[in-house]
Amino acid sequence: MERSPTRPSGRIAIVGGVRTPFAKAFTDLTHLDASDLAKVVTQELIQRLELPTDAIDEVIWGSVLPTMSNLNVGREVPIALGLTHVVGHTLGQQCASGIRAVTAAAERIMAGQAQAVIAGGSESMSNTPVTYRQRLVLALQAVQKARSLGQRLSALRRVRLGDFLPRPPAIEEPSTGLSMGQHTELMAQINGISRGEQDEYTLLSHQNAATARAEGRVNGDLVPVSLPPRHNHFFEQDNLIREETTLEQLGKLRPVFDRRHGTLTAGNSSALTDGAAVVLVMGEERARELGYQAWGYIRAYAYVAIPPKPQLLLGPAYSTPLALDRAGLQLGDLDLIEIHEAFAAQVLSVLQKLESEQFAREELGRSAAVGRVDRDKLNVNGGSLAYGHPFAATGGRLVINLLQELRRRDLQLGMLTICTSNAMGVSMVLERA
């Protein structure tokens, strides 16, 4: 659709958002892929906001592990919903993909290229692409080209039996060969974060999430999903939250990444998860024109990149002061803070660095520490340890949760931050009015 580019004068508004309940991989949502989940949340977003379909300009979708059948979910979604006029693209920046979709939407609007953009992210860890070793792929290719039986056999000769075993996608850092868990073990060791501290933090995350759910602070933002093959049942609730868990139970879990000396367990690490989240991004004035009371506005954001070694997931300790500077705020000005919990040890490491004067001096070139995060403001409804972490959907969940909680508490300023593999971080400051 041709629209003459006009740069909006106001801020960028988050008009609303919804997400699916999050499910541990290979449980309730197993038979729906990232594209299916994306369609469900986007249909619901449009319905809930009663959005005129001709007002939608673009869809930008985050996806960390696309499958061959859904290479561009961002466009699959509007096609499926009958919005054939809506441009769509899909982007990836690991666990920041969901937030990247939101900021990309904001930038499209600020550039005067669009007025309303649907920004979301979805991940189905139950449907990750499985690959074969290249040796097998090359051999099969040679078999196809071969003209005689002899050629065919000789092409297959180099293949080993083990090559036939499919390889699930490794969640490992390509540059270091270490998994996220191993990297975080390293961070825990360097920063001296004990198993006990990690488990205590994890317990709090579950307790906060359980309370939030019991008090109805989460449900309103969820879209129930009907489940294949019969679709006669809706999946309505996040299924990873453990209301009943105790420190004792968490303490019994065996370390998974370093079996002998490690401190990271399945408990204090976020789980492989399926889910989707989506928000509607608009220019402030456009939103008002269409009669919307926006949930909130983007005040500032910052992406950073750091060396992968030694502390791969420390990005938020760098992006947070930068985003605060851009917002013209101090850490203490924030009313609520959402830190994505990839691992308890990673959150605790970030918190430690934010408090550290030495870190501020040596790494940030500042004389004073960024500040201490008041635990009463941190992840008040629980975090990814409790909800799970469908990579590209986590950004949307944080935006939705932060803005809704600010509204509930009638507060003004919030910040969210996410660490990513590939050693990056993002922080975003949101304001309600």
Place this chain on the structure above:
Amino acid sequence: MISYQVDDRNIGVLTLDHPHKPLNILSAASFEELERLLTGLALGGPTGSPGQDRPPVGLIIISGKADNFIVGADIKVFAGFRTAADGVQASRQGQRIFGLFAALPFPTVAAINGTCLGGGLELALNCTSRLISDHPKTALGFPEVKLGLLPGASGCTLLPRLVGLQAALDMMLTGKNVYPYKALKIGLADEIVSAPALLGAAKERVLQLSAGRVVIAKRRKPLVARLLDGPLKPVVYRVARKQVLKQTGGRYPAPLEILKVVRRSLGRRLPAALELEAEGFGRLSATAQHKALTHVFFAGSGKGKLPAEPVAVSRLGVLGAGLMGTGIATVALDKGITVRHKDIDYQALGRARGHIQKYFQGRVKKRILASRETGLTLTHYSPTTDYSGFGRVEVVIEAAFEDLELKRHLIAELEAVVAPETVIATNTSSLPIAQVAAGAQHPERIIGMHFFSPVEKMPLVEVITSKATNALTLATTVKLGRRLGKTVIVAQDSPGFYINRILTPYLNETFKLLEDGIPVDLLDRHVRRMGLPVGPCTLLDEVGLDVAGRVAGVMAPFIGRRLEMTDHNQRFTEDGRLGRKNGHGFYTYSQGKKGPVDAAVYQLLDHPQRRTIPYEQVRDRLLGALYNEAAYCLDEGLIDSASAGDVGAIYGFGFPPFLGGPYWAMDQLGLPALVEQLSRLAQEHGSRFTPAPPLVKRAAAGEWYHPVN
């Protein structure tokens, strides 16, 4: 309608394109045009392209329309036939003209994109080869049987020779359409190609055929098919005949005639076979059933003018995930409408979503839809437990429980959330719309929509306007009903509207007959023999005696005295007999399956003893009661025409189509004869049969319900 051109490779292309209509229909004029052109071509003579003397290498027949080839011959012509001889002559003419295609000295290829029915398919059968497109509208069929006819322009003869006995009978006896995949499988089509490539592929085929290359591989039919076409032929006929008799009760002559013609003609030389076909067509074209069915076809095609420019519906709100709400949501999705479906919890919505899934899986299984399309369709289903989304729907259909207070409450809730111009349709079988709309802020956008269960299958919607309903609301609702694939009749807001109004005396008479001693199963059997799909006791069990009782409760104060209405519905309900849904009704049910009659029901009657009542009396009393009420309905202006009343009765509760509907049937009986019959019934069985004054008046004046019969 027909144009002819020769391309640079000397391939003749005959394009069918009716200049002023969306559909290609073969009229008498187009037959003449065809004859002129084909005779010329056969002589190698004037071809339409001046200076082109040599004959083309082959001929392609293709449609200029985007979604239909030929939808059939002009059936109005047949309905005008007075005698069988008229029909025989018409049949012979059709056979002769289509035969000209077969007689051309070069190959002919029918390139079929879109609907190809009746005469269109007969034309294609006379071609050397048939290519069909994969267009979603591409479908081939012989619907003649539905009009009480047989494919009489060589179809009845040629189809079994091409596709085998079993497939041919299946198509001709049911009138069902065959879709591309199946058409290819049974050999009706030689190839499926994409629509844009159709003409190119047809030209390729012409060139190959004219070069003498065999491109239509005669596929060896599977063993079963060969057996059925060979030694087992008599069995096929016997089974088919049994099935026809079971389904039609022998009341429809067309399928039996088709069987007869095929049995006698298959295996004979073509001219003799065609003559048998023509004779059969002639016989059928003179039957009352054919005339009645043609009447129903036109009356039900429902393209009547709308009172205002309707609003197109892209988003529909549906309130209630019960049987009706779910059925409505299902058909709306099927027609590409986005549905916002509200109920109180996701458990109810889960049942609805599961039902919808099953419906579409069935469509996929039957290869009507691809699973990919179904996936896209189902993204348009959006369940909710609050009213969000309703602010942007063009129409809401409220399908909650039939309770006046509840419906009023829901309308108040809806008016608070929907846009001021949104139409609110209430699905009800008996609640007066004016009462439902009383207290509404905008009663002008409130209207009734009486759907029938199961919504996916039942072809009728009764739209009910109150005095306050405005023209835009009516137009939008009627348009929506038609878009949902339903025949729409508009009824006035009077107790029971039209359908339940005429059903009331019929069901009332059912109880009277039971009191007179007829056994339940005998009564049902008699009624099926009359041509209704189910007997009245089975109908009451299916609908639910409580539901029927509620309707009777609405009707009683209005016409109860005149009808000498019984309170049996109530008695049965109080006895805990709700029908199939609770496993207790006239019949016994075990695990959802209907069993024998529950003899205990007779104890609920005043006179439990049983005796036989002859068929004729049952028929005359049930239909007489219904006809008499129908006379009142039209006189009161409940419906706007006798045709609407005919269609409503047929599609609404299965009034026998071969009778043409109550008003058509009354005309056939003769109104004076009917008045006489009713008077006799009144003497013998009670004053409820007293002939309706408007009927008496019409009979005395020598008027008909359908003038010029």
